[in-house]
Amino acid sequence: xxxxxxxxxxxxxxxxxxxxxxxxxxxxxxxxxxxxxxxxxxxxxxxxxxxxxxxxxxxxxxxxxxxxxxxxxxxxxxxxxxxx
Numbered sequence: 001x002x003x004x005x006x007x008x009x010x011x012x013x014x015x016x017x018x019x020x021x022x023x024x025x026x027x028x029x030x031x032x033x034x035x036x037x038x039x040x041x042x043x044x045x046x047x048x049x050x051x052x053x054x055x056x057x058x059x060x061x062x063x064x065x066x067x068x069x070x071x072x073x074x075x076x077x078x079x080x081x082x083x084x
Contacts, residue, residue: 006042045076048073
């Protein structure tokens, strides 16, 4: 997620600098949040929600490890709630 967030931030900066107009701080913040949520959805949430992935992951980790994975995914899943 950290790498993804850095990429979303870089791409947001590029967009803001090259969109051809100035943005208010509120607009820039909204664009950044949308970019972050879109990247999280595209690269993390859409994959971990796939039943085949869940089955495979469940076969490779212990219940304690799965609990840690789910806890780490919680904030990410919450951030993209309603996106798709």
